Amino acid sequence: MRVIDSHFHVWRQADLPWLTGPMQPRIFGPYEPIRRDYPMSEYLADIAGLGVEKSVYVQANWAPDAGEAEAAWIEQTALETGWPHATVAYADMTVADVRPALDRLARFPRVRGIRQQFHWHETPLYRFASRPDLPADPTVQKNVARLADYGWSFDLQVFAGQMAHACALVDACPKVTFVLQHAGMLEDLSDAGRAAWRRAMADLARRPNAYVKLSGFGTFVHRVDTQLIRWLWSETIALFGADRCLWGSNFPIEKLWTDYASLFAAHREAAATLSQPERDAVFFNTASRVYRL
Numbered sequence: 293m294r295v296i297d298s299h300f301h302v303w304r305q306a307d308l309p310w311l312t313g314p315m316q317p318r319i320f321g322p323y324e325p326i327r328r329d330y331p332m333s334e335y336l337a338d339i340a341g342l343g344v345e346k347s348v349y350v351q352a353n354w355a356p357d358a359g360e361a362e363a364a365w366i367e368q369t370a371l372e373t374g375w376p377h378a379t380v381a382y383a384d385m386t387v388a389d390v391r392p393a394l395d396r397l398a399r400f401p402r403v404r405g406i407r408q409q410f411h412w413h414e415t416p417l418y419r420f421a422s423r424p425d426l427p428a429d430p431t432v433q434k435n436v437a438r439l440a441d442y443g444w445s446f447d448l449q450v451f452a453g454q455m456a457h458a459c460a461l462v463d464a465c466p467k468v469t470f471v472l473q474h475a476g477m478l479e480d481l482s483d484a485g486r487a488a489w490r491r492a493m494a495d496l497a498r499r500p501n502a503y504v505k506l507s508g509f510g511t512f513v514h515r516v517d518t519q520l521i522r523w524l525w526s527e528t529i530a531l532f533g534a535d536r537c538l539w540g541s542n543f544p545i546e547k548l549w550t551d552y553a554s555l556f557a558a559h560r561e562a563a564a565t566l567s568q569p570e571r572d573a574v575f576f577n578t579a580s581r582v583y584r585l
Contacts, residue, residue: 295344296579299507299540301352328422330544332373338552351382360396376403378583390435404583409445427461440467449473455492462499475510476502507540516550526560534570536577
């Protein structure tokens with residue numbers, strides 16, 4: 293089976309404010325083991341023998357003014373190693389006009405999209421954005437819509453409780469492809485929490501320019517939970533269809549509690565009930581199409 297890892301990071305610790313200086317609480321829990329360099333050589337060792345043919349690097353929260361430097365480093369890494377094959381870079385969509393930043397990023401041929409994390413939660417530890425309704429902000433919507441001029445997608449990261457605002461953003465940018473990170477970041481595993489998540493996901497699924505990334509499922513449970521992974525695969529694909537779903541490892545974050553082979557095996561098991569064309573879509577074809585690989 294051919295595989296594209298549509299969501300991974302490599303990094304140099306010195307470039308990341310959250311990996312230097314005092315420990316900062318993070319959504320995925322204690323992270324001492326990854327407060328270090330995670331170079332491409334280690335990522336390639338992690339995926340060895342598993343059939344991963346291509347990968348998409350997703351911005352790793354360098355300093356807010358360092359988006360161009362991050363993209364430049366990834367481009368140089370790709371020239372040296374052949375990996376990654378595409379980059380989802382960072383640009384601040386809250387500024388008056390994002391186009392100068394996008395023009396600078398356009399110098400790097402592997403850039404395929406932008407991620408700015410908009411997730412906000414009542415629990416401060418889960419909060420990243422300054423307020424929950426940023427996706428509905430007119431300036432944000434105007435800037436995200438401009439990605440269409442570059443042929444770039446937007447990696448959207450929100451919780452279920454923000455989905456109405458996210459849908460407003462998707463509706464305001466019909467020419468932009470959106471990729472929902474981590475299948476909507478289900479953090480409340482109660483029956484009520486799952487029902488609220490399902491309603492939110494169904495709302496987004498009605499937008500044909502919205503796709504979903506099956507990734508990051510260990511974020512809140514800090515383990516490879518095969519039952520949870522199977523449930524999220526089943527529910528998400530039932531709503532969006534395999535042709536609008538794509539797989540990502542979220543490495544090295546998930547390396548805090550597992551190894552790549554075990555994580556991948558759990559996701560392959562979750563896909564076992566799908567047809568071969570559906571598995572091909574989720575593990576390879578959708579990512580290839582969305583990120584133009």
